[in-house]
Amino acid sequence: MTEFKLLGKDFFERDALSVARDLLGKVIEVTDGTGCCSAVITETESYSGFEDKASHAFGGKVTDRNRVMYGEAGIIYVYLVYGMHVLLNIVTGDVGFPAAVLIRSALPKEGMDLMAERRFKKRPDQLTVKELASLAKGPGNLTKALGITMEDYGRQINKIYGQKSIAFIDSAYTPEYLSSKRIGVDYAKEWAQVPWRFSIRDGFSKF
DNA sequence: AGTATGATGGACT
DNA sequence: GTCCATCATACTA
Numbered sequence: 001m002t003e004f005k006l007l008g009k010d011f012f013e014r015d016a017l018s019v020a021r022d023l024l025g026k027v028i029e030v031t032d033g034t035g036c037c038s039a040v041i042t043e044t045e046s047y048s049g050f051e052d053k054a055s056h057a058f059g060g061k062v063t064d065r066n067r068v069m070y071g072e073a074g075i076i077y078v079y080l081v082y083g084m085h086v087l088l089n090i091v092t093g094d095v096g097f098p099a100a101v102l103i104r105s106a107l108p109k110e111g112m113d114l115m116a117e118r119r120f121k122k123r124p125d126q127l128t129v130k131e132l133a134s135l136a137k138g139p140g141n142l143t144k145a146l147g148i149t150m151e152d153y154g155r156q157i158n159k160i161y162g163q164k165s166i167a168f169i170d171s172a173y174t175p176e177y178l179s180s181k182r183i184g185v186d187y188a189k190e191w192a193q194v195p196w197r198f199s200i201r202d203g204f205s206k207f
Numbered sequence: 208a209g210t211a212t213g214a215t216g217g218a219c220t
Numbered sequence: 221g222t223c224c225a226t227c228a229t230a231c232t233a
Contacts, residue, residue, distance in 0.1 A: 045214070054214070065229065083227030085215050102214060140215050184214055 006158045007168040012073035016046035016092045016099040021198045025173040028106060030146040033163040037111025037146060039136050040171075043104040043199040045182045047089070049097065054188035057098030069098040074157045076166060078143070078150055085140030088148050090157060090168075104183070105199075106136040108145070115145040176201040 007026060012019055021044075029038040047055040047069075056066040056079075068077045069091055077089040077100050089100040108115055112124040115135050120127060127135075136145040143149070148166065158167045179195040186192050 047214075056214080061230095063230070079214085080228060081213050082215050082225080083213085084225075085213095087214060089214085104214085134216095138216065182214070187213090 005170045007170055008158075009072070009074045011168075012090055012092050012157075013094070014073075014092060016048040016101055017196060019090070019092045020044040020046040020101045020196070021177060021179075023101060023103070023168075024177050024198055024200050025175045026171050027109060027169040028103065028146065029110075029167045029169055030148060031160075031163070031165045031167075032147050034147070035111060035114050037114045038109045038169070039106035039115075039142075039146065040109055040173075041103060041106050042202070043106075043197070045102040045104060045197045046092075046099070047102065047196075048093070048099040051191075052188075053191040054182060054185035055098065060098075066098070068154050069100050070096055071154075076152050076155045076157060078148060078153050080150065081140075086143040086149060087139045088143050088146075088152075102139060103142060104139045104197075106142055106146075108135045114147070118147055119145050 023041050023044050026041050027038050028041055029036065050057065050060050052058060057069045062070065065079055068075050071091055072095050073092050075091040077091055078086050081087055088103045091100050093099040116122050116124040116127055119135055119141065120131055134141060136142040152166060155161055159165060177198050178201050180197045181193055181195060182197045
């Protein structure tokens with residue numbers, strides 16, 4: 001009998017940096033018509049406020065894509081980059097203040113068969129070591145493995161929509177972590193340098 | 208209505 | 221380290 005509790009709206013109703021850091025070691029669990037899978041969150045990034053040049057909401061910009069960043073905490077903000085990758089964010093903080101946490105990587109926990117099928121059309125025992133290690137590593141790989149799609153846009157976490165739900169589960173695990181520069185935002189100049197990326201210190205990362 | 212580009216990932220040198 | 225697939229979105233006009 002596993003005791004678990006969902007991370008409520010209050011968890012996400014805080015500043016994006018705290019949420020990003022505290023999300024490390026927590027579990028994301030996705031259920032859809034094909035089944036259920038979960039993974040331990042190992043890497044996140046925060047995007048916060050009007051001044052953050054790396055944020056889609058920089059300068060208070062509002063578009064059809066980024067609109068939910070101004071919404072209530074716990075809303076799912078997904079978008080497509082490079083014409084092919086879906087990236088998962090959770091909105092944080094107060095309504096009207098644009099902020100979100102990007103989930104970049106996770107360690108597969110349950111539902112390996114689903115994740116292996118979605119990523120490589122293979123059974124888990126057919127995966128190479130490289131494939132296994134990269135199952136949910138990287139924001140694009142993570143959403144593909146977990147089955148997160150654009151249809152999840154604007155939905156609330158921990159709620160069921162038809163057969164689909166994206167839940168966040170608490171954990172007593174509070175890992176040592178590292179902070180570093182955010183990835184892929186060099187265009188944001190000085191805002192590309194702020195240490196708003198968080199990752200579990202696993203002893204293997206070279207940071 | 209035309210164009211530039213990206214909160215990536217994989218292949219390759 | 222370099223190249224590039226691929227297309228919705230944001231921006232220019």
